[in-house]
Amino acid sequence: MAAAAEESLRKALADKQSAVDNQGNAVRALKAQASSKPEIDAAIEALNRLKLEKAEIEKKLQDCISNGGTDGSINREAFRQAVVNTLERRLFYVPSFKIYGGVAGLYDYGPPGCAVKSNVLAFWRQHFVLEENMLEVDCPCVTPEIVLKASGHVDKFTDLMVKDEKTGTCYRADHLLKDFCNEKLQKDLSITADQAAELKLVLATLDDLSAEELGAKIKEYGITAPDTKNPLSDPYPFNLMFQTSIGPSGLSPGYMRPETAQGIFVNFKDLYYYNGYKLPFAAAQIGQAFRNEISPRQGLLRVREFTLAEIEHFVDPEDKSHPKYSEVASLEFLMFPREEQMSGQSAKRICLGEAVSRGTVNNETLGYFIGRVYLFLTCLGIGKDRLRFRQHLANEMAHYAADCWDAEIECSYGWIECVGIADRSAYDLRAHTEKSGASLVAAEKFSEPKEVEKLVITPVKKELGLAFKGNQKMVVEALEAMNEKEALDMKASLESKGEVDFYVCTLGKNVAIKKNMVTISKEKKKEHMRNFTPSVIEPSFGIGRIIYCLYEHSFYMRPSKDGNEQLNVFRFPPLVAPIKCTVFPLIQKQQYEETAKSISKSLTAAGISHKIDITGTSIGKRYARTDELGVPFAITVDQQDSVTIRERDSKDQVRVRVDEAASVVKGLSEGLKTWEKVWSEFPHHILPTSADD
Amino acid sequence: MAAAAEESLRKALADKQSAVDNQGNAVRALKAQASSKPEIDAAIEALNRLKLEKAEIEKKLQDCISNGGTDGSINREAFRQAVVNTLERRLFYVPSFKIYGGVAGLYDYGPPGCAVKSNVLAFWRQHFVLEENMLEVDCPCVTPEIVLKASGHVDKFTDLMVKDEKTGTCYRADHLLKDFCNEKLQKDLSITADQAAELKLVLATLDDLSAEELGAKIKEYGITAPDTKNPLSDPYPFNLMFQTSIGPSGLSPGYMRPETAQGIFVNFKDLYYYNGYKLPFAAAQIGQAFRNEISPRQGLLRVREFTLAEIEHFVDPEDKSHPKYSEVASLEFLMFPREEQMSGQSAKRICLGEAVSRGTVNNETLGYFIGRVYLFLTCLGIGKDRLRFRQHLANEMAHYAADCWDAEIECSYGWIECVGIADRSAYDLRAHTEKSGASLVAAEKFSEPKEVEKLVITPVKKELGLAFKGNQKMVVEALEAMNEKEALDMKASLESKGEVDFYVCTLGKNVAIKKNMVTISKEKKKEHMRNFTPSVIEPSFGIGRIIYCLYEHSFYMRPSKDGNEQLNVFRFPPLVAPIKCTVFPLIQKQQYEETAKSISKSLTAAGISHKIDITGTSIGKRYARTDELGVPFAITVDQQDSVTIRERDSKDQVRVRVDEAASVVKGLSEGLKTWEKVWSEFPHHILPTSADD
Secondary structure (H helix, E strand, C coil): CHHHHHHHHHHHHHHHHHHHHHHHHHHHHHHHCCCCHHHHHHHHHHHHHHHHHHHHHHHHHHHHHHHHHCCCHHHHHHHHHHHHHHHHHCCCEEECCHHHCCCCCCEEECHHHHHHHHHHHHHHHHHHHHCCCCEEEECCCEEEHHHHHHCCHHHHCEEEEEEECCCCCEEEHHHHHHHHHHHHHHHCCCCCHHHHHHHHHHHHCHHHCCHHHHHHHHHHHCCCCCCCCCCECCCEEEECCCEEECCCCCCCEEEECCCCHHHHHCCHHHHHHHCCCCCCEEEEEEEEEECCCCCCCCHHHCCCEEEEEEEEEEECCCCCCCCCHHHCCCCEEEEECHHHHHCCCCCEEEEHHHHHHCCCCCCHHHHHHHHHHHHHHHHHCCCHHHEEEEECCHHHCCCCCCEEEEEEEEECCEEEEEEEEEECCCHHHHHHHHHHCCCCCEEEEEEEEEEEEEEEEEECHHHHHHHHHHHHHHHHHHHHCCCHHHHHHHHHHHHHHCEEEEEECCCCEEEEEEHHHEEEEEEEEEEEEEEECCEEEEEEEEHHHHHHHHHHHHEEEEECCCCCCEEEEECCCCCCCCCCEEEEECCCCHHHHHHHHHHHHHHHHCCCCEEECCCCCCHHHHHHHHHCCCCCEEEEECCCCEEEEEECCCCCEEEEEHHHHHHHHHHHHCCCCCHHHHHHHCCECCCCCCCCC | CHHHHHHHHHHHHHHHHHHHHHHHHHHHHHHHCCCCHHHHHHHHHHHHHHHHHHHHHHHHHHHHHHHHHCCCHHHHHHHHHHHHHHHHHCCCEEECCHHHCCCCCCEEECHHHHHHHHHHHHHHHHHHHHCCCCEECECCCEEEHHHHHHCCHHHHCEEEEEEECCCCCEEEHHHHHHHHHHHHHHHCCCCCHHHHHHHHHHHHCHHHCCHHHHHHHHHHHCCCCCCCCCCECCCEEEECCCEEECCCCCCCEEEECCCCHHHHHCCHHHHHHHCCCCCCEEEEEEEEEECCCCCCCCHHHCCCEEEEEEEEEEECCCCCCCCCHHHCCCCEEEEECHHHHHCCCCCEEEEHHHHHHCCCCCCHHHHHHHHHHHHHHHHHCCCHHHEEEEECCCCCCCCCCCEEEEEEEEECCEEEEEEEEEECCCHHHHHHHHHHCCCCCEEEEEEEEEEEEEEEEEECHHHHHHHHHHHHHHHHHHHHCCCHHHHHHHHHHHHHHCEEEEEECCCCEEEEEEHHHEEEEEEEEEEEEEEECCEEEEEEEEHHHHHHHHHHHHEEEEECCCCCCEEEEECCCCCCCCCCEEEEECCCCHHHHHHHHHHHHHHHHCCCCEEECCCCCCHHHHHHHHHCCCCCEEEEECCCCEEEEEECCCCCEEEEEHHHHHHHHHHHHCCCCCHHHHHHHCCECCCCCCCCC
């Protein structure tokens, strides 16, 4: 809708502009002809009217671009700034090596960020590794070149780069083109509807452009280096891996791994053995990955070092059912299949089971993981209406992939890919088999032998030896290497003509094969097993991206009690909250402090992370401080033998005996009890009017 | 004692050798003189007797070297081989990238190893971070050069290397010298006691040798390249950091961090703020670190990538007391202070509190962490008699360090440094202040202002301007920069002589300062605070080394029931065990399998890692398989409404109701209940004679 409105406004603006131009000409003509003053005045008045009308259309178009075209980018920016300010001020994260000016794309997680991350990872282990009995591994980041040659990263893991031809500063070519198009679309009201449509097309197809196409567009639009306006080089590929050298000789190149998956693939044989030679099974790995981004931006979303959590689920390509599939089949959530994207529709709520049975999702196992990822993300606190599963378009997917869905989360930067769930077929295991020579296959033993028809080619070596002497071996090998069609053709020719010309590539010539030199037959054989390369279904989680989106989804502001300021709150569920509970004596009084310390001890013993704050700051300020860290519960010591427990979002409080306080908070923190339950079980604490919360 | 015996045996052997030589000469002389046969026979008999006696001494010496000098190295090797075989076969760890031939010094943790590691880290977080309210951070591995310039790693983090002059193969110079000395001492019985003593001295001082000294020794002993016997280059330093380049320009060198500590130091300001500008506080970090070892050996003990867990406890250098010190003061364990090492004694049990009060341990905070490390390691299952805290000798310590103790664990490779606990004084913060210009200091507000005497230098700018014109500024600065002694000397001279020569370095010459040009006085001032650079006490844990030692300390063998084979067991405490429990139906029977599955579900819900094994293998074999993984408990379904729970080491079993099983195992696994308690509460299950356990 917004696009159509924008288009018609651009057209109206162009029309109005030419009307203004025409009228301007008319005024000038009248003046030149020294027409009468009333005539000239009337023409000028008409011109001014047209200019006013044009200004009005311009304003509408500007509004339309700001609100529609980019979904309220001004509000988004302001919201993001509020979140990021809070996150940096409270040390959820900070730019790394700040005292040395920082390094783009590297961030430190401070205490609350680190706690959130470790909670997210612990839940990931519980939800995936433990629940599914996955085989977790832990492999090094330093990786020898040959492994990443096999995986294709050495040759293909690149972004296109351009250089400022004078200063040598590097830029990502697609970023420059993207920025140019966006800027033009948002700020240049003079472009025509057709020009706008072309820019939008460029934006939509940005990821598909070759180096040559990108270079041509950059030239066509006259894009220059953003800082200096110098001309730019042609785009060329830059490998995104951090390179290093293993050992002292300088002869063993290595890289910091760009993903954790390869560590699992190269261990397939051992893991298959560990699993008792049974399929399917999944292996998982959590660890650091590295990408030497050309020019990182978007804060935590595009960084040079990040934590990945990856699963490789190995499965028989002929049976991709999943035993626990029924547990997720009835889930319903936003899905964005390929067809809807191609036909310009938007994501819609679809029942997962239906998507699988209709074939929109390729198979049950892929569907199962989509469902599990949905549950994982929503349990963390990702909003259901801002999470969608988008299927890759045909041109986005690697040629070997059977199907691929991204869990995308909407944040102030737009829809961000946070989890990729791909059926990569047998590609990775085959690539490593080819490079290493190790056979990475699985075997299925048949419950009873199966009868199969097999082609049998038996060269008669004696006859071949007589005929070809020293070349016998090459001829034998060539005969044995025939495929089924070639062999059956030869059989037919030999039967009809008794002799046939046969090209032996190792000899580089034809030889004459006679009937007595080879027997070709189809025989029935009993087979007890089959060997195959397993398919792999890979859910891959960008932990930092998930956490950043979680921050945005959890953040809100509410007025302080006196209404004088806006207070920041993170509504983290207890599962995620960096600290589960704070303990405050209401006022500075020795007895209260001692009670607070004893409750703190019980919480430590129960393994509940908490903070004790015995400063004399007003209780309202202390609450506000911890709301900003997303601490869900606060225990306030305000009486001799009882305390209050406050819930962060409702600000409701209940009164609990001192010796019960730790166990109530433990139950709440570990999800064994809801706040509603606690609210119904304990007496409510009504705030005295003097309290400043 | 062993050393003394060895020395006297070497002397006896040398004496006997010369007796043999003398007697041999005597025999030859008699023969040359054509003496009588009986005379010659008697001399030969004496020679043979001497040779026999020599052989006996050789045997004793060999025994002494094998058992005493190197503490039963043969048994150690066999034991290590048994442990390592089990670890690799059960995928606790395997060499990384095995299908590509592996890379020295890189290992993968397979499923059980990964679980052990994650249990050790979780306990570390609980024991240190949570219990002490430490500020955990998470910083990148990729580190810009300037940070590691400041820390000294770029210039000094090196090992001495020699190269095979023909093939270019690299070796660690000290390793070659060490191997040579050990080999000589163990296998060459002909060396004299003096020569042996010299070799031992070289071994003891190996770490202190300069490149020149190492090179001289290598030349003196004629050491050549081990594989080719080619000559070796002179030793030269090789930096152990993996180098890389940050960003696309190639102009920003970076390294993979060799330790995690620097990430904490550069964040000191933010962390101090986060802690409400209060000292002491500790920050902690768990993460990967990298050392590009020249030629890694000793399996998991010397690797190129490893997990470190480091604590930086920031403290006022004038007050290194610790509020919780009393909780560890009465601990008693093996300590090995500097003096005992220098005087050739061995480690002995010392009460920590006494070591601190006697000043053996420099301060309370250092002592507190030594105690906490002791508790941490022994809770994991490290044997108390194979753990010692060894103080660094003066020459081992960095010049700035106040005191340093290593937690060393004895394993088949000897005593291995697994945790270093150092009082690094203010060195690191000062180094980063100097390099970055950021002031990394703390402030103490006095409860009441303190009166201090301060030197005040007030140049009289008008007079100086008249006298020095354009040079006035330089003279003023030079006057203000005087230290106390210089200023008081000037004051005295001015008072006595009225004028004084004063060297201004920025002018490169003396100027004449007169009495009216400057006033110098000592004034009493009230100060409200002091600024200082905090000291840092750093406990640094090599997680991989701790885990490897834990494997050795936990491993034992016991005969199978039929006595035909030795079965491997890891006696991990539940805290560490990779899997807490297995669930077995005794026989393949649908009802039992369903019960097993329902128990498995309850265990999953309770967050207890477990494995269900419904194969038809005999129960004895299934127990043996899981004993080898160190699984502490097994639930066997052998009746309709009850199961047995078996404890791994005692092999005792109790009978428990089906619906209680999961919660009993949860209690045991989380350390809420001991096996003794369970044994006393539930009926014992007596094995029927047919059971094959």
